[in-house]
Amino acid sequence: MEIASLTADQVRHGLRARRFSAVELTTEALRFAEVENPRTNAYLHFCPDRALAAARRVDERLAAGEDPGPLAGVPVAVKDVILTNGVRSTCGSRLLEHYVPPYDATAVIRLEEAGGVILGKTNCDEFAMGSSNENSAFGPVRNPAALDRVPGGSSGGSAAAVAQGTAVAALGSDTGGSIRQPASFCGVVGVTPTYGRVSRYGLVAFASSLDHIGPLARNVRDAALLLGVIAGRDPLDSTSAFAPVPDYLAAMEGDVRGLRIGLPREYFKGLASETGDVVIAGVEVLKNLGCEVREISLPHTDYAIACYYIICTAEASSNLARYDGVRYTIRSSGAATLSDMYRRTRGGGFGAECKRRIMLGTYVLSAGYYDAYYLKAQKARTLIARDFSEAFREVDAIVTPVSPFPAFRLGEKVDDPLAMYLSDIYTITGSLAGIPCMSVPCGRTAAGLPVGMQILANHFNEAGMFRLAAAFERAGAS
Amino acid sequence: MKLTEAEVRYVAELANLHLSEEETARFCAELGEILTYMDKLNELDTAAVEPMAQVLYEAGEAATLREDCERPGLGSETALANAPLAGAGHYKVPKVIER
Numbered sequence: 001m002e003i004a005s006l007t008a009d010q011v012r013h014g015l016r017a018r019r020f021s022a023v024e025l026t027t028e029a030l031r032f033a034e035v036e037n038p039r040t041n042a043y044l045h046f047c048p049d050r051a052l053a054a055a056r057r058v059d060e061r062l063a064a065g066e067d068p069g070p071l072a073g074v075p076v077a078v079k080d081v082i083l084t085n086g087v088r089s090t091c092g093s094r095l096l097e098h099y100v101p102p103y104d105a106t107a108v109i110r111l112e113e114a115g116g117v118i119l120g121k122t123n124c125d126e127f128a129m130g131s132s133n134e135n136s137a138f139g140p141v142r143n144p145a146a147l148d149r150v151p152g153g154s155s156g157g158s159a160a161a162v163a164q165g166t167a168v169a170a171l172g173s174d175t176g177g178s179i180r181q182p183a184s185f186c187g188v189v190g191v192t193p194t195y196g197r198v199s200r201y202g203l204v205a206f207a208s209s210l211d212h213i214g215p216l217a218r219n220v221r222d223a224a225l226l227l228g229v230i231a232g233r234d235p236l237d238s239t240s241a242f243a244p245v246p247d248y249l250a251a252m253e254g255d256v257r258g259l260r261i262g263l264p265r266e267y268f269k270g271l272a273s274e275t276g277d278v279v280i281a282g283v284e285v286l287k288n289l290g291c292e293v294r295e296i297s298l299p300h301t302d303y304a305i306a307c308y309y310i311i312c313t314a315e316a317s318s319n320l321a322r323y324d325g326v327r328y329t330i331r332s333s334g335a336a337t338l339s340d341m342y343r344r345t346r347g348g349g350f351g352a353e354c355k356r357r358i359m360l361g362t363y364v365l366s367a368g369y370y371d372a373y374y375l376k377a378q379k380a381r382t383l384i385a386r387d388f389s390e391a392f393r394e395v396d397a398i399v400t401p402v403s404p405f406p407a408f409r410l411g412e413k414v415d416d417p418l419a420m421y422l423s424d425i426y427t428i429t430g431s432l433a434g435i436p437c438m439s440v441p442c443g444r445t446a447a448g449l450p451v452g453m454q455i456l457a458n459h460f461n462e463a464g465m466f467r468l469a470a471a472f473e474r475a476g477a478s
Numbered sequence: 479m480k481l482t483e484a485e486v487r488y489v490a491e492l493a494n495l496h497l498s499e500e501e502t503a504r505f506c507a508e509l510g511e512i513l514t515y516m517d518k519l520n521e522l523d524t525a526a527v528e529p530m531a532q533v534l535y536e537a538g539e540a541a542t543l544r545e546d547c548e549r550p551g552l553g554s555e556t557a558l559a560n561a562p563l564a565g566a567g568h569y570k571v572p573k574v575i576e577r
Contacts, residue, residue, distance in 0.1 A: 102556045195533040209532050235544045239532070306516045317493060324494065326569050331562035338574045339494070347496025355495060359486070359505055360512060362493040376519050378529030383522065385530060418512055434533030459535035 004165025008222045022058035022073035029075040033166035040142045042160035046120035047087040054117045069115030077167035080121040083202040092126045092136040095349035098329045105202020107230040114229040122157030135353040149407040152182030159186040169217040175210045177427025180439040184402035184452025189223045190216045195434030196241035199234030207315035220470045224248035251463035256471040257290030262395035266301040278451040279401045282442040298387040308428040310377035317361030385433040392458040402439045406449035436462045440469040480510040
C-alpha cells in the first residue's frame with residue numbers, strides 16, 4: 001500500500017479484497033501524516049479518536065455484509081473553517097484557538113455517513129481571507145512541490161495535504177478562488193461547485209453571498225465522488241439548492257468531441273508568461289480531443305476585482321462582528337466596560353488581513369458610502385454574471401488560467417495587499433456569477449511548479465465540467 | 479487618495495476595533511490606495527442595472543419554507559461551553575451601562 005498516492009478507488013478495492021481493514025489503513029494514514037506534516041504545516045491538528053471511530057464503523061459495516069458507503073475508509077482532511085463537533089475548529093485565527101464546536105457541518109456529517117475518515121483539520125488563511133496561506137495565526141503552509149513557496153490560499157492546507165499525500169482528498173472553502181488557486185499551485189484538482197450546490201451549514205461565514213464548500217483531490221474522479229457525497233439540499237441552509245444531484249461518476253465517462261469551449265479574450269490578452277504558455281498548450285490538448293474552441297468576450301472582467309473586494313469585505317465586516325469576546329473563548333482582560341471589551345478583544349485577536357477587510361467593509365457600508373461602493377458593486381456584479389449567462393448561450397464550457405503566475409515565494413507579496421488582491425482576477429469572476437468552476441492540473445513550468453487550468457460551466461453543470469476535466473486528465477496521462 | 483486619521487478612527491469605532499497608532503497610520507495609506515482602485519467602478523453606467531444581492535439561476539418552484547416543527551436545541555450548558563465567562567446559565571460580560 002503506497003499511502004501517499006492512494007486513490008478512493010484503491011481504498012475501496014483494498015477493503016473489499018481484505019488487503020487491509022479500515023482501522024489498519026487509518027492507523028497507517030495517521031502515522032504517515034503525523035510524520036510528514038512538519039515539512040508543510042498543512043494540518044493544524046489531528047483527530048485520531050474520531051478517525052478511528054469512523055474507521056471501526058466502516059469495518060463493522062463490511063463485516064456485516066453491508067455497503068460501507070462510497071467513501072468507505074478514505075482518509076480525508078477538512079479545512080479548519082468547517083466545524084467538527086468536539087474537534088477544535090480555529091479558522092486559522094487566534095480568536096478561535098480554543099474553540100470546540102458543539103455541532104458538525106452538514107458536509108462533515110455526509111462525508112462520514114458515506115464512510116469517509118476525517119484525519120484532522122487543515123491550516124488556512126485566517127477566516128479564509130488570503131491567497132497565500134500566510135495569514136494563518138498558526139504559521140504559513142509550505143508548498144509540497146517547492147518548500148520555499150506558498151501553497152496558495154486560503155485552502156492552502158487542504159491543497160498541500162492532498163499534494164503531499166497526507167490525505168487522499170480534502171474539503172476546502174472558496175469565496176473568490178480559495179479552492180482553485182491553491183489546487184493550481186499545489187498540482188491537485190480543486191472544485192468550486194455552483195453556489196448552493198453544497199450546504200454551508202457549519203461553514204464559518206466569511207462572505208455569505210459568495211461562500212462555497214468544495215472538494216480537493218489528486219484526480220478528477222475522486223473530486224467528483226466527494227462532491228456527489230456532500231452535494232444536495234439541506235434544510236439547515238436556506239440557500240442550498242433543491243436541484244437533484246446527478247451521478248457525477250457516470251456523467252464523467254462521456255465523449256467531449258464537439259464540445260464548444262470558449263476562451264475569453266480578456267483573460268488571455270497580455271498573458272505572455274510561462275503560465276500562459278502551459279495553459280495554451282492545455283487548450284491544444286482539448287482541440288486534439290475534438291473540442292471546438294472559439295474566442296469569446298466577457299466584457300466586464302476588468303471590474304471584477306473592485307466589485308468582489310467591496311462585496312466580500314462588506315459581508316465579512318458583518319459576519320465577523322460576532323467575535324466580540326462574549327461567546328467564542330477569547331476575551332481581552334482588563335476592560336472596564338462592554339464596548340471597551342469588544343474593541344480590545346477584536347483589536348488584539350484579529351490578524352492584519354482580517355482587520356484590513358473589516359475596515360474596508362465597514363467603510364463601504366457606512367453612511368454616505370453605501371450607494372457609491374456597496375450598491376454600485378452589486379450592480380457591477382449583475383453585469384459580470386450577465387457576461388457569463390450570455391457566453392453560455394454560445395459555448396458549453398469556458399477555459400482560462402487559474403492564476404497569472406505559479407506559486408510564489410513565502411513573503412514575496414505580503415507587503416502589498418492590493419497586488420495580492422489583483423492576483424485573484426481569474427477566479428473571482430466565476431465566484432461572483434455563482435457558477436461551478438474547477439482547477440485541473442495542466443502542466444509545470446520549467447522550474448517544476450504546477451500550473452492549473454480553470455474550467456467554468458453554467459449553473460449546476462458540474463457533470464459537464466467533470467466530463468471535460470476527466471477527458472483532459474486522461475489525455476495528459478497518455 | 480489617503481484617508482485621514484480621523485476617518486480611520488471613525489471607521490474603527492464603527493467596527494468595534496481597537497487599532498494601535500501604527501495600525502491607524504498604515505490604514506490611512508493602505509485603505510486609501512485600495513479605495514482609489516475601487517473607484518474604477520464609476521466607469522460603469524449602472525443606471526438601468528438591478529443590484530445582485532444573491533446568486534440567481536433558473537430553477538423550478540420549490541417549497542423554501544420547511545415544516546415548523548420542534549427539534550431539540552443544544553441546551554444552555556453545551557451552548558455556553560465556549561464562553562470566556564459564564565454563570566447561572568448565562569454569558570457574563572463587563573458592566574453595560576457607561577457614563
